[in-house]
Amino acid sequence: MIVVLKPKISAKEEKAVLSEIKKLGYKPHVMRGVERTVVGAIGDERKHKSLETLTTWSQVEQVMPVQKRYKLVSREAHKANSTINVRGNIVGGKKFQVMAGPCSVESEQQLLKTAHAVKKAGATILRGGAFKPRTSPYEFQGLGLKGLKLLAKARKETGLPVITELLSEDHAELVAEYADILQIGARNAQNFQLLIAAAKTGKPVLLKRGLSMKIEEWLLAGEYILANENPNLFFCERGIRTFETYTRNTLDLSTIPIIKKESHCPIVIDPSQGAGRADLVVAMCKGAVAMGADALLIEVHPNPAEAWSDGAQQVTLEGFAKLMEELQPFITAAGRE
Amino acid sequence: MIVVLKPKISAKEEKAVLSEIKKLGYKPHVMRGVERTVVGAIGDERKHKSLETLTTWSQVEQVMPVQKRYKLVSREAHKANSTINVRGNIVGGKKFQVMAGPCSVESEQQLLKTAHAVKKAGATILRGGAFKPRTSPYEFQGLGLKGLKLLAKARKETGLPVITELLSEDHAELVAEYADILQIGARNAQNFQLLIAAAKTGKPVLLKRGLSMKIEEWLLAGEYILANENPNLFFCERGIRTFETYTRNTLDLSTIPIIKKESHCPIVIDPSQGAGRADLVVAMCKGAVAMGADALLIEVHPNPAEAWSDGAQQVTLEGFAKLMEELQPFITAAGRE
Amino acid sequence: MIVVLKPKISAKEEKAVLSEIKKLGYKPHVMRGVERTVVGAIGDERKHKSLETLTTWSQVEQVMPVQKRYKLVSREAHKANSTINVRGNIVGGKKFQVMAGPCSVESEQQLLKTAHAVKKAGATILRGGAFKPRTSPYEFQGLGLKGLKLLAKARKETGLPVITELLSEDHAELVAEYADILQIGARNAQNFQLLIAAAKTGKPVLLKRGLSMKIEEWLLAGEYILANENPNLFFCERGIRTFETYTRNTLDLSTIPIIKKESHCPIVIDPSQGAGRADLVVAMCKGAVAMGADALLIEVHPNPAEAWSDGAQQVTLEGFAKLMEELQPFITAAGRE
């Protein structure tokens, strides 16, 4: 930690800061600059109490942490890229993966039709929501267990592994029984109890970035998974909330090189939530592939205008097939398969 | 719903839109403007499926909802201000209320000392965290049940009712046993399962605004409480996330007149989280009182520099006593007691 | 400056950093921590080149400035509050000041009627736009010189000094001839050439905060005024841009205690731009007064529904008179006149 003192404080005031730094378990190291005195507080910032509380003292101007707060998810902890095996599909390796399917599971016919179509077009994992977090209590909340069973049926028919959202600690066991990957949604990205419950199932966890989550906070939320002894974590960028209203969210594709730099975990891009508009999905997929994403998570529906949730951002079956074709040259250019 | 069509579409394309509007349960009403044709879709937007899915059609430019999506929390549903009785303290009425106490419960001595001091200075409700949501898994996570018991003891000694945070659906019963108000934190503000669990305990619920929650989303999250048959809801503004880094969050005091206009539920301001800096708390409290807040939620600690969480934003016992004195003339000017 | 080195770099790599720090004019001071080595670079950060460029080196993790970048506007440079004399009205002193008038000057009748009404209600300075910055080239751009002449006429009739916006370097002389305060709008807050031109007229300058301007950037933009030998600077908060869409902007009232802490210059609040909604103006004015603002800048129009610009945020003449009455107890509570 670096503690910057206010200019022109008394020797006694300075001494009090040094004593408190020692009391809190750090070794102070004083540097006198041109206008300000700076104290380096030497010690492991993750083990000791934070010195940021010192900013309540009138003689302290600011306190700056030096260490990174995350550890197990960091690239320093694991130099190579981590790969995650999802029923034989290796995510994070040379093969580019596409997770596709409807926003919500609505019926057997809707799900199976979509599952077969996305498989044919090249998707390798099936997505579909059984429990849906909805802004309003009056909106469709998902088919629940019935939806999970339909997903299992679709997996059996197509061979595609299944990713679905986990909303509640109480459902962790149940959802893990049916799903191959547990998705944690943006609004639950700092619901730490849910993260712990998801980690403990042992299933791979896909952690979406919260709407206003800084990179560091996202990495730390991921740290909750690895610290609970589950090494299989995907980070998934799905757009952040900004002032812009043209798109529902602002998809932050810079997270691809950033996560690759800071962490060893795979990075997945969700352009459907990211844009909230089907007409922008193709371009965003191309960008994600070119920038080095490991996988895409795309919402596909046989008839988006009549979807029970988020129709505006779902692409049609034909649209998805065309998208997969257009992506091909970029997957090759990115050195992927 | 208002559906705006693209300019120069064919009669057939227009007709398809009108048919789909009917199919989705609305009655279309066509208006031809100078450049664009607009269709009013008449029907109850809360009962029917959303027409926003129509934006996936190439002949549709935009779809605009007309109705408000929230109902039970709205001022239209209940003209008068709602008041909430917390062990005899009426929040939302003429008397201005102050909830104060430490960020985290750390020890019996720390809590009791603070409780007595804030009571003496005029606080009417005691706050204190027993379960703490922390950005990093390596930070202090609260004393848990032991913390709840200490809060109950402090209540017994001082007579102050207790507000404490609920983090997990699984703790709802337990926390409700000890607390007089359940606090839902900003990071869980759209954890709908937790909202439902909190509502079902029957205890009053204080719902903090999420870090990037729009007013409408906040009202709809509150709707989850009332729709689960718990009428005792407080909205609590605690700062939103913006680009500014001088303060930890940007306290949005305009929520006071806005919540008063849109809803009948009381509004509470949390200046400690709002600023993240103890030195700004006094001014923010004054502003909140003047603008018509019903209560304040303030973090107070005997020794902020050694607090186990969020020390930088906690005021000292002396600071709190002085603050309460300085607030007095503004409480009077606002026509409160 | 503090330069944080990456863990496990070679001695040679470290030495290269130290040499470069010296070359850029600083004296390096090495501190070895538990995980990382930190170098304090001693020297005047405002005089030397920035070391932030070192972040391009692979062995450097981050560079953190220690000094404040602003000087003349800072509280350190001038302990007492600065006051500004505007034709006998002292802004920044014990007397609370209210600047009021129409968004745009539209006609002699509209302006004079408003000017007399706001004076009668207690306003002390007249506002009115002659040159208007408009988002679209097809919107009303202001009456220009004719508007300035009408403002001068209104001043002559009512005795109220005049504040009006300066949009163009080329108009600086002209506007300064008619106005008592030059207003720099939010969209020009970092138009440094305009700031310099405004400063050089010698007239007081009211600098609005840009839509996405950090406090530090705002203070530095103010520094352009004082560094060009004009000591008469007001900071004016008018709302920042956030994700919220209920209000046009988010009025950040925390700027009042922050500017008072960091600077000696007066702080003015503009609740009309801040909310973009007339119905929220009263509450915001109360909050601003209570929190210690020196003055308000309020848009008032005889018939807002027919205003040529920004009608939605202008209050009526009657509304303004009522507002001034309601503010009185808060002005007294704040210890102002």
Added chain:
Amino acid sequence: MIVVLKPKISAKEEKAVLSEIKKLGYKPHVMRGVERTVVGAIGDERKHKSLETLTTWSQVEQVMPVQKRYKLVSREAHKANSTINVRGNIVGGKKFQVMAGPCSVESEQQLLKTAHAVKKAGATILRGGAFKPRTSPYEFQGLGLKGLKLLAKARKETGLPVITELLSEDHAELVAEYADILQIGARNAQNFQLLIAAAKTGKPVLLKRGLSMKIEEWLLAGEYILANENPNLFFCERGIRTFETYTRNTLDLSTIPIIKKESHCPIVIDPSQGAGRADLVVAMCKGAVAMGADALLIEVHPNPAEAWSDGAQQVTLEGFAKLMEELQPFITAAGRE
């Protein structure tokens, strides 16, 4: 315009709204819905006064514009992609263009060395700042006229056309004499007087997106160029301001498909400003190419650590050559040359 009335207003109140709508030049058309009455106001929204002022009336709930406010820059006005001829380089056509060079022109040696290197690596246009907008008045403000002359010299030696920033209306003639493209920076993106001055020189104008500019505002700022009879406009995305602090700005690559959809003007991406970090530039360039950008604007410096401005975001000469090589497969995949 769509005017939504409050529920349960009187017939007289409704009539007053209809009269005012007529008075403001629109034809009202009433639609009665389930809970609310909606009035379609038919007329050209760009010609008449805005009805948004009606929101000040107590019986009006909201007013929603239907038309797009921009015209000349819109795709509706010009179906085909516009191309701009810069001394023989066609931007916006099949050939992908790269503008590269130092943030600031510092010396003849620095500029010429960079210009020759970027040309060799494949850049087609030279960038370099002679007038620099700086957050602090104490930072290097550019070489001014001397910088312009060095740019002209570099153009003569290398044949590369030159793009440089225009900061001041007063310099428009001067800068246009030396430059082939005038750049308008993010902080001046709504400095409308500067936009008009730039347009009137007749030179192509590259308009950066402001830090918190919505897409619609950006298009309208561009409209200022075309409405002043200069058809040669580039839009340039350079990152917006968000809550994230890992990067200096958040590069919004979704602007590529959005600008292509809404406008016929070319879109350029500036990854250097966008990230503020040289280590992220390569990935962002790949994304921009894949998503359909027409050109890149990249900061390159022979020795970034000693750059006089923004060193942290400039790539080295070697780094640039490598970047150009790595881009090649993506340019091919995108169907460009």
